[in-house]
Amino acid sequence: TKPVTLFELGKMRAEGRKIVMLTGYDASFAALLERCGVDVILVGDSLGNVLQGQKTTLPVTLEQMAYHTECVSRGANRTFVVTDMPFGSYAESPEQAMRNAVRLMAAGAQMVKLEGGAFMAETVRFLVERGVPVCAHIGLTPQSVHQLGGYRVQGKSDAGAAVLKADALALEQAGAALVVMEMVPSQLAADITNSLNTMATIGIGAGVDCHGQVLVLHDLIGVFPGKRPRFAKNFMEGASSIDEAVTRYVTDVRESRFPGPEHSY
Numbered sequence: 001t002k003p004v005t006l007f008e009l010g011k012m013r014a015e016g017r018k019i020v021m022l023t024g025y026d027a028s029f030a031a032l033l034e035r036c037g038v039d040v041i042l043v044g045d046s047l048g049n050v051l052q053g054q055k056t057t058l059p060v061t062l063e064q065m066a067y068h069t070e071c072v073s074r075g076a077n078r079t080f081v082v083t084d085m086p087f088g089s090y091a092e093s094p095e096q097a098m099r100n101a102v103r104l105m106a107a108g109a110q111m112v113k114l115e116g117g118a119f120m121a122e123t124v125r126f127l128v129e130r131g132v133p134v135c136a137h138i139g140l141t142p143q144s145v146h147q148l149g150g151y152r153v154q155g156k157s158d159a160g161a162a163v164l165k166a167d168a169l170a171l172e173q174a175g176a177a178l179v180v181m182e183m184v185p186s187q188l189a190a191d192i193t194n195s196l197n198t199m200a201t202i203g204i205g206a207g208v209d210c211h212g213q214v215l216v217l218h219d220l221i222g223v224f225p226g227k228r229p230r231f232a233k234n235f236m237e238g239a240s241s242i243d244e245a246v247t248r249y250v251t252d253v254r255e256s257r258f259p260g261p262e263h264s265y
């Protein structure tokens with residue numbers, strides 16, 4: 001099969017084929033995700049939580065993200081690789097973001113992801129014009145957990161919903177190809193998805209009507225200790241192998257069977 005490219009992701013969006021994203025942090029799992037049909041591997045800064053045991057993603061460094069990107073890109077041949085820019089590596093200026101995105105692209109990332117709404121639009125444009133595809137991330141943005149006051153649903157008020165919608169439009173106009181929407185009411189996520197023309201929405205706790213879905217690998221295979229968030233489904237239940245669990249996730253997303261209302265807000 002041919003490699004997944006930015007062009008192919010745009011085609012999937014246009015044709016209404018769901019984009020299946022899943023986090024991965026090493027070569028072995030990258031190969032597994034690829035053979036199970038995952039379209040996009042996200043080297044997420046959630047590695048701070050699931051690999052390092054940190055309470056937040058804030059301590060994750062650029063060099064750690066680059067290292068895991070190298071590992072993933074050795075295991076993935078046709079899967080599109082997106083890497084999170086960690087806290088403190090991009091918000092200062094477009095120039096700082098470009099310099100650090102270059103490090104991640106050199107490590108094998110084909111797109112970088114950064115958190116923030118309209119205020120990041122100038123930086124998104126700066127990167128895109130210079131050859132760095134961008135995935136935005138709005139709603140619950142974990143790098144801002146201390147500003148947001150916890151991991152809670154975003155855009156519940158009319159005013160909050162209007163801000164999120166304006167954020168999405170600004171990011172699309174700036175050239176972001178994808179946007180992760182995290183912990184956003186399903187109705188609002190659907191409304192935003194329908195209001196966009198080019199940018200594909202990838203939901204996590206944002207309902208079934210997004211153009212695609214993402215989950216944290218460790219939640220999907222049920223190995224992350226502690227309380228699982230509402231949107232995270234353990235696909236190992238009833239599966240006899242990790243391959244089977246990941247394949248079920250891929251199929252369930254493709255056929256709009258995941259997420260269900262019980263995983264949404």
Ligand code: KIV
Pocket residue numbers: 023042043044045046047084180204214215216
């Ligand atoms: O770091 C991560 O895993 C993420 C996803 C939850 C979208 O940003």
Ligand code: NA
Pocket residue numbers: 044045046057084142
């Ligand atoms: Na992240």
